[in-house]
Amino acid sequence: MSAALKVAAPGLFTTLQDRGRLGFQSLGMPVAGALDMLGLQIANALCGNPPDMAALELRYLGPSLLVEAESVRLALAGNAQADILAADGSVYPLSSWRSFTLKQGDTLRVGNTDAAVAYLAVAGGFDLPPFMGSLSTYTRAALGGFKGRALQAGDLLPLALPQAPAGGDRQVDDAAGLYGDGPIRVVLGPQQDRFTPDGIAAFLSGEYRVTQEADRMGIRLEGPAIAHTNGADIASEGIANGAVQVPGNGQPILLIADRQTTGGYTKIATVISADLPRLGGLKPGAALRFIQVGVAEAEAIRRRQQADLQALLADMRPAKPAGGLDLDALYRENLISGMVDAAQGGGA
Structure with a gap:
C-alpha cells in the first residue's frame, strides 16, 4: 500500500499551495500560491521541510484526514480547532503551532479556523507532479495541486515518505505577533x-x-x-x-x-x-x-x-505528545527510584 492521506471530509475549501507559480505572468499565468506565506513557512519548519514546500491551505473549515501509512508527521500553523481520532477510538485535543505524529488508522480532524486561513504541512511533502514549477492549485483554470481543484471526500493524497522521519515533534509560540x-x-x-x-x-x-x-x-x-x-x-x-x-x-x-x-x-x-x-x-x-x-x-x-520569524523558528522546541503524557520521558526521570529513597529517609 502506498503511503497516503485519505480525505474523510474535505473542509470548506482545502487546496495545495506553495510559494506560487513564479515567472509566468507575462504568459498570462497567475501566480496563485499561499495567501499567508508566514503560516506556510512555519508549518514547513515544524515538519523539517524547506520553507516553500507545498502544504494544505485550510479556508474557514479544515478537513478530516485518515492516515493510510505506517506513520506520518504533520504540522498545523494558524489557530484552528483540531483533534486526533486515534485508531483505537480515543480522541485527543490538538493545539496549533506544532507538529504531531500519527499512525496508521488515526484521523486528524480540523474544525473552524480563527482567521480565514491556516496551513497543514506534511514531513517530506506530497508525491504529486508540479505544473510549471509549482504545486499551487489554481482552481479557476483547474490546474496544479491535486487534480486542479479543492479536496473532495474520498481523495487519496500520496505522501513522499512511507513513514514519519526520525525525531520528535516540535512546537513554537503562538505566531500572532508576527x-x-x-x-x-x-x-x-x-x-x-x-x-x-x-x-x-x-x-x-x-x-x-x-x-x-x-x-x-x-x-x-x-x-x-x-x-x-x-x-x-x-x-x-x-x-x-x-x-x-x-x-x-x-x-x-x-x-x-x-x-x-x-x-x-x-x-x-x-x-x-x-x-x-x-x-x-x-x-x-x-x-x-x-x-x-x-x-x-x-x-x-x-x-x-x-527577523522576528527567524527568531521564532530558532526558539522551536520539543513538543509533548498530542493529547497525552510522555510516559517515556517520565520513566527517564527515574521517579520510582526517588520515591524509594525518600521512603528510606534518604535524599531524592
Missing part, C-alpha cells in the same frame, strides 16, 4: 494621480468592511466611495499582489494570490508585503482601515518581520 495589527499599511500608487484629494483622504480615513464577495482572487470592500478625477479605466497593465483596485463605483478591491495577471482599472495603492498575510485571514464582515507608509518604511517593516 502579523501585527492596526490599519493595513499601503504605499500609494501606481495611479494615485487618477483620484481626487478627497478620494484619497476617504480611502485613508474611512472604515471598510469585507463583503461576501471575497475569495483567493480578490476581496471586495464596502465603505466610503473613492472619487476618481477622470474615470476608472486605464490601459491594461500588470497587477501586483496586494494591489488596491478601484472600479467606477468607488469601492476598493484587494487583489491577492489568484489575481488576474493584468487589469484595466485604476489602482490607488498597494498593500506592503509584510501585511499581505493579514489579507488572507480576513473574513466577510471584518472591518479594516488603511494607513500610508513610504517605500523605505515598507522595506524596513518587512526586514523586521523576517
